[in-house]
Amino acid sequence: MRRRARNGQATFHRFHGRNRERGDNTAGGLEGFASGPAHSRVSAAQDGEEATAVTVSMVKGQRISLEKPGGALSMVRMGLGWDAVKKKGFFGSRERDIDLDASCVLFADQNLADVVYFGKLVSDDGSVRHTGDNLTGAGDGDDESVIVDLNRLPVHVTSLVFTVSSFNGQTFNEVENAFCRLVNEMDGGELARYTLTGGGAHTAMVMARIYRHGGAWKMNAIGEPCHGRTFQDMLPAIAAHA
Ligand SMILES: [Ca+2]
Numbered sequence: 001m002r003r004r005a006r007n008g009q010a011t012f013h014r015f016h017g018r019n020r021e022r023g024d025n026t027a028g029g030l031e032g033f034a035s036g037p038a039h040s041r042v043s044a045a046q047d048g049e050e051a052t053a054v055t056v057s058m059v060k061g062q063r064i065s066l067e068k069p070g071g072a073l074s075m076v077r078m079g080l081g082w083d084a085v086k087k088k089g090f091f092g093s094r095e096r097d098i099d100l101d102a103s104c105v106l107f108a109d110q111n112l113a114d115v116v117y118f119g120k121l122v123s124d125d126g127s128v129r130h131t132g133d134n135l136t137g138a139g140d141g142d143d144e145s146v147i148v149d150l151n152r153l154p155v156h157v158t159s160l161v162f163t164v165s166s167f168n169g170q171t172f173n174e175v176e177n178a179f180c181r182l183v184n185e186m187d188g189g190e191l192a193r194y195t196l197t198g199g200g201a202h203t204a205m206v207m208a209r210i211y212r213h214g215g216a217w218k219m220n221a222i223g224e225p226c227h228g229r230t231f232q233d234m235l236p237a238i239a240a241h242a
Contacts, residue, residue, distance in 0.1 A: 055181075058194040058221035066182070066191060066210065066217040073217060074151050075185035078104070078162050079142030080207065082178040085199075097136035098174055099167045102144035103231035104128055107242035108156040116146060117231055127152040128160070137175075147185055148210070150217060159211035161238050165204035165228050172225070173199035180207045182219055194221040204228040209241050 056064050066073055080102040087096070103117035106128065114123045118133040127149045134143040148160060162180060172178070181193040194208055202225035209220045222241055228234040 055190045056192045058192050058219070060194075060221055060223040063218055063220045064192055065213075066219055072150075073184060073186075073191075075147065075149050076191070076210070077142075077145050077147045077183040077185045078102075078180055078208070078210075079145045079183060080162070080164055080178075080180045081141060081143045082137045082164070082175050084137055085174050085176045096170075096174065097138070098170050099135045100137060100143070100164045100175065100178075101133065101167050101230070102130070102146060103163045103165065104130070104146040104148075105161045105163070105231060105235075105238050105242075106153075106157050107159045107161065107239075108154075109158055110239065110242050112235070112239070112242075113154075113157055115231060125152070125154055127154070142181070159209055159242055161209045161222075161241050162207045163204060163231055163234055163238060164207055165230055165234060167229050169203055169229055171199070171201050171203055172196075172205070173201060175199065178205075182208075182210070192219055192221075194223065196223060200225050202227055204234050204237075206234065206237055206241055 058064065066076075080100070082098065082100050084096055084098045101118050103115060105112065106114040106116075106123060114125075114128070116123050116128045116130045118130065121130040121132065122128070129147045131145040131147065137143050146162065164178070164180075166172075166175075176199075178196040179193060182191045183189065184191055196205065204226045206222045206224040206226060208222055210217055211220065212218075220241075224237060224241070226234050226237040228237075231238065
């Protein structure tokens with residue numbers, strides 16, 4: 001779904017010409033990641049589907065391997081969801097729609113390679129696809145998703161950083177139940193989930209990264225608050241996690 005109210009979308013494609021800056025605090029704050037899952041639970045997967053039997057509930061900074069027992073992952077979906085905080089008022093509780101936008105920034109080492117977001121739903125090579133803009137956060141489950149065909153991803157792409165940003169500048173104090181979760185798109189099994197807690201005066205978050213590591217894929221729960229209404233505003237913060 002496109003929103004005509006968003007003027008200047010075409011200019012976003014100019015990011016290819018931007019300076020490819022890298023934050024100088026690249027590793028800062030990432031060293032203390034947890035060594036194991038916060039907890040695991042058994043999902044509704046049927047007997048025998050070992051690969052999808054466990055969801056890892058990730059904590060901020062945690063890294064996990066995404067290797068499946070018995071075979072590599074081929075297609076994954078990063079689903080992002082949120083709800084608007086319900087505010088109690090004179091006429092009862094009400095909620096104001098909040099339009100968060102999921103973006104996925106592709107990096108080749110530290111260089112920006114491509115981006116997928118509401119204004120560009122498919123990566124140049126077709127391997128990364130955004131399922132479309134959600135303007136309100138209404139409903140349960142994933143509000144916006146990015147599907148990644150890991151096998152089709154060019155070999156020079158080394159990491160994908162997933163962000164959410166608040167298009168109308170509303171802060172995370174107006175957001176609740178925000179999460180991202182990585183799903184095996186082939187069977188629907190949830191591989192990992194990272195839930196945000198607390199609000200905050202920020203308007204954007206670097207949520208997570210999936211990256212190549214020794215020929216395998218890993219996921220890193222980042223959870224770094226930042227500011228920006230689009231991924232462009234957040235590029236220095238995003239690049240620090242490339
Ligand atoms: Ca949106």
